[in-house]
Amino acid sequence: MRSSAQAHIVTTLKNAIAQNRLAQAYLFVGPRGTGKTSTARIFAKALNCVHAPTTNPCGVCDMCKEIAAGNSLNVLEFDAASNTQVDKIREIIIDNVKYAPTRGNYKLYIVDEVHMLSNSSFNALLKTLEEPPPHVKFVFATTDVQKVPTTIISRCQRFDLRRIPTPEIAQHLLFIAGKEAIELTPTAAESIARGAEGGLRDAESMLDQLVAFCGDKIDEQNVLNIFGFTARQTVAELCEHLINGHTGAALGAIQKQSDAGKDLSRLMADLIEHLRNLLVAQSAPETLHEDLSAEAIAELTAQAGRIAADKLLNLIEQFADAESRMKWAANKKMHFEIAAIRAVQTLGQASLTEVLDTLTAIRGGGAMPERPVKKVEAPKTPVAAVAEKKTERPKPAPVSSPAPVAEPAAPVSVPAPAEAPASRPSLSAFVAASIGGSEKKTPAAAPKPDPKVSAEPAHKVEAKPAATVAPSANAQELWPQLVTRVRKDRPLISDWVESGQLTDVSSGVALLSFPPSADLARDTCERPNNRGFLEKLLTELTGAPVTLKTETRAGLVVEKLAREEAKPEPKVDPMEAFKNDPLIQKALAEFKAEILPA
Ligand SMILES: [Zn+2]
Structure with a gap:
């Protein structure tokens, strides 16, 4: 099969031959099975x-036949992986190049997996490459060009071989199957091709194995069963559950695949690929034809219309993180499930684009103002009354409180439902509340202390024993500034950052502490891009270089700084309020739980 994926190389080589402008050495770079050899x-x-130089070798002369069979004396194929030692290189190549070809015009050395050679072998080869006899040509092939010394690369004309498009491999498989009288369904061919990831040789050997297992009738189910692949439809359905916010259904789908003995890492890779395809379907749908059937593209396009691009990017990032964690994890399923729950959460949040659009609309296109971290006046909730309440999760004193423990209720951030606007909470209400600040331009921005707060469901109540260690004064001062900026610049990670608390800033080190229940938040903040962002921000705020350290601190209780959000209506169903509580949602995420209907 001559793949059109390699057409650019064939054209360049043909031109070089036609114009007699051949390089001494060529380097073919590309993944397995893309046709380097x-x-x-x-x-x-x-x-x-015998017709050489020709752009169309006959394929029937003795020379062509010998080369095709791999036993030509003038075309030496050499596998570097099994001949790494310098002695071999000397024997086969270096001492040999000086002899003219016995027949034909050129001696060709084809060195496969050239990156496997030892350093001394490379050095020995380099001398020959610098001044090769005119009758000698080298073709080096590698799957891992990073490991080839630049001294070698710089002496070669390099070609990058592309992955062969899936439909092309599928067609080729159908063609072979037809010749061999194998009944191969088109969906089966497509599944094999997808699994081979652009490697034609891999695809062919997979088909060979299938024939050995299944005989001469092969359908998609055979392929999925034998190689542990997941049907494209299954991946699309899983994604559909996530988009619909059906956490239970998504977890059920993962469980089903796990029960069926599917490789969950593979499923994760397929899901990431699917999300990537959704993104492409939004931005450059025409490029999808290279890898997907028309039917698959139609399905993708429909799904792509229901999810914002920035959320897709966010999901891909989250799942890619989970994929790397899964690689070494004993319990892959758990990591998959956590990622799925987080995905549903992410999708449920207002996207950055939505917020920006709403902001622009509200402000008449004006610049985005800083969102103030408001110090809300304390509701007059008697601490004693609160402490008496039956509460499953008593919350001790806010560590963010600049006030001494004697006045524990000072900065209260608990959004009381009674503060809510009369209308249903909407995104614009949320945004208006956020930007309205102390001016209280909208009804939503009226966080008045309300006596009803003590009548809240138990989970909303903030009982406040003291935290184990109080944050240092400069940490207390810096924290609200940091939170304000994170909320403004990286709203997607603000929840994670605010699951912790800045407890110390000294000698250029800022310590962000997390309670033991917030490991996921700590991990998220530790991700290189997030850490980098936070360090840059801290450096900017303090005016001196700051390194971020995170820790898990037992007994630490984090109090979120106030932010006006769209609140649930006062008469809201307590179960709904419970489910919507950000703390409950976080707990659900951490314990990979879901609330079942009563
Ligand atoms: Zn020939």
Whole structure:
């Protein structure tokens, strides 16, 4: 099969042959099975065919036949992986190049997996490469060009071989199957091709195995069963559950795949690929034709219309993180489930684009103001009354409180439902509340202390024993500034950052502490891009370089700084309020739980 994916290389080589402008050495770079060796052999035939130099080697002369069979004396194939030692290189290449070809015009050395050679082998080869006899050509092939010394690369004309498009491989498989009288369904061919990831050789050997297992009738289910692949439909359905916010259904789908013995890492990779395809369907749908059938593209396009691009990017980032964690994890399923729950949460949040659009609308296109971290006046909730309440999760004194423990209720951030506007909470209400600040331009921005707060469901109540260690004074001062900026610049990570608390800033080190229940938040803040962002911000705020350290601190109780959000209506169903509580949602995420209907 001559793949059109490699057409650019064939054209360049043909031109070089036609114009007699050949390089001394070529480097073919590309993944497994993309045709590096086959291309090298075609090149060899073009140079040594009895009609050579020709752009169309005959394929029937003795030279062409010998090359095709791999036993030509003038075309030496050499596998670097099994001949790494310098002695071999000397014997086969270096001492040999000086002899003219016995027949034909050129001696060709095809070195496969060239990156496997030892350093001394590379050095020995380098001398020959610097001044090769005119009758010698080298073709180096590698799957890992990073490991090839630049001294070698710089002496070669480099070609990058592309992955062969999935439909092309599928077509090729159907063609082979037809010749061999194998009944292969088109969906089965597509599944094999997807699994081979652009490697034609891999696809062919997979088909070979299938014939050994299943005989001469092969359908998609055979392919999925034998190789542990997941049907495209299954991945699309899982994604559908996530978009619909059906956490239970999503977890059920993961469980089903796990029960069926599917490789969950593979499923994760497929899901990431699917999300990536959704993104492409939004931005450059025409490029999808290279890898997908028309039917699959139609399905993707429909799904892509229901999810914002920035959320897709966010999901891909989250799942990619989970994928790398899964690689070494004993319990892959748990990591998959956490990622799925987080995905549903992410999708449920207002996207950055939505917020910005709403902001622009409200402000008449004006610049986005800083969102103030408001110090809300304390509701007059008697501490004693609160402490008496039956509460499953008593909350001790806010560590963010600049006030001494004697006045524990000072900065209260608990959004009381009674503060809510009369209308249903909407995004614009939320945004208006956020930007309205102390001016209280909108009804939503009226966080008055309300006596009803003590009548809240238990989970809303903030009982406040003292935290184990109080944050240092400069940490207390810096924290609200940091939170304000994170909320403004990186709203997507603000929840994670605010699950912790800045407890110390000294000698250029800022300590962000997390309670033991917030490991996920700590991990998220530790991710290189987030850490980098936070360090940059801290450096900017303090005016001196700051390194971020995180820790898990037992007994630490984090009090969120006030932010006006769209609140649930006062008469809201307590179960709904419970489910919507950000703390409950976080707990659900951490314990990979879901609330079942009563
Ligand atoms: Zn020939």
